[in-house]
Amino acid sequence: MSKEQRAAARAMIAKGELGRTPQVQRDEFNVIFDLPLGDDVTLTPRTLGGVPALDVHVDGADGDAVIFYLHGGGYVIGSARTGANLAAPLARRTGLPAVSLDYRLAPENPFPAAVDDALAAYKDLLGSHDKIVIAGDSAGGGLALATMLAARRDGLPLPAAAVLFSPWTDLTLSGASLDTRGDYDPLFSRGHIQEYADLYLAGHDPKDELASPLLADLTGLPPLLIQVGSAEVLLDDALQLAVRAAEHEVDVSLDVVAGAPHVYPLNVGIMDEADEALDHAARFLGGAVA
Template sequence: MTQEQRAAARSMISKGDLGRTPDQQRDDFNVLFADLPLGDDVTLSPRTLGGVPALDVQVEGADGDAVILYLHGGGYVIGSARTGANLAAPLSRRTGLPAVSLDYRLAPENPFPAAVDDALAAYKDLLGSGRQIVIAGDSAGGGLALATMLAARRDGLPLPAAAAIFSPWTDLTLSGASLNDRGDFDPLFSREHIAAYAEHYLAGHDPRDELTSPLLADLTGLPPLLIQVGSAEVLLDDSLQLAVRAAEQEVDVSLDVVAGAPHVYQLMVGVMDEADEALDRAARFLALQVAGGGVA
């Protein structure tokens, strides 16, 4: 990443004011991300999965036997299937696999476990298709990807072939030292921003629940994981500690850390070389795991 790219990337984002309502945050987020061009080769089609609204992300030529279930970020409070399509589409294009981006319910109107229930219902529906599944997600969607797999394991369901998660939020107890140490370096979030999202989502629920904080779960038996994160993040430790715990519990795990990159830097395709390179690596990882047959 050149200094010019680094400056351009950081200039695109800034810390939002604390105290804004969820509706205000959603409006601001949609202005930035709900209308980003996806490419002339992409068609979005509404559908439902397990009763949950979703978007089929149809990229010309992507017709593999497996499917990508994409879970968008936004602190469980903002974001949508459409904002998730910004990363589902390039993953689909690079893997040749069709993708679906889920519109799971958001807090504070629908706190935990609504998002997990929706993601699990969608996953069960996809299982019925007989196709292999890979899961991908960013930020809260990365944590939700892990929670979905943990819930599937709990229910005795087949697990996906793999998961690729970008800057995942995995610890709602907010124990990571980076929440304090990286606050001045992170152009997007402070500890206070993350704490506000956690309060909305938890609504008094125990943050140590493995489905809210997958970092604290027994990860044994989960499929191969790819974790990508930037160093300019208050959530850096959520990824670093997850990689360590996964390795200790005999889960195949790969960790990519990009120096100076902000939260979910993969969204900056065309601005940061590392964003394109990260998605290339994620696509190779997912395609390789699909070819290998995944986890039973």
């Protein structure tokens, strides 16, 4: 990644002021991340387990397995449409259809609403697909982990693999990078992450494993691919997850790109590493369902 690419990627995002209302943040986020998906992409509304979702179909992506995608946004902002920004290139590269979930958001619907919605949708997918892979970014990465933990608790078959882009896995906010990366992260500070945690938890114990899956026993989870940039306050959430997964005998791969911002694979066409990351993620997911 050249200095010019790094600067261009970082220039696309900037820290917002603390204390803005969720609706203001949602409106801004939806405008910024209304990214072009390509003429080969069709989005079709549907429901899964009673939860709104979007079928993300890319021409030619007709494989038997399905990608279950969970968007980021601190459990407060984002949508199935913003999730399609990564679900679509994954579908294109894997040849698999994808579905992006519109799970309920805080503060109107605090923990565990997002987990309940994701699990209900996952159960519905199990009824129609023998092979499922799961992916998510930021809070959606943590939610993907929580969904697998809830599925394991309920004795359900687990996905074949999971890709986690800059996952938020620790709502106790114990990671040192929340402070050491604060001046380097162009998007977030500890204060921003604390605001989202407070809105989502609404007083619930952050040590609950479905809120902070980093703290859970990860034994038995499927292979994980974690991708993160070094210019992130959530860097330690990814690094510690990789260590903990390995300690629990979970196959885990970790990609760290120096100088890359939060969820850097969104920077397709701007950062070479974004394209490389999605290519790696597609090989990983495709291999899991081959």
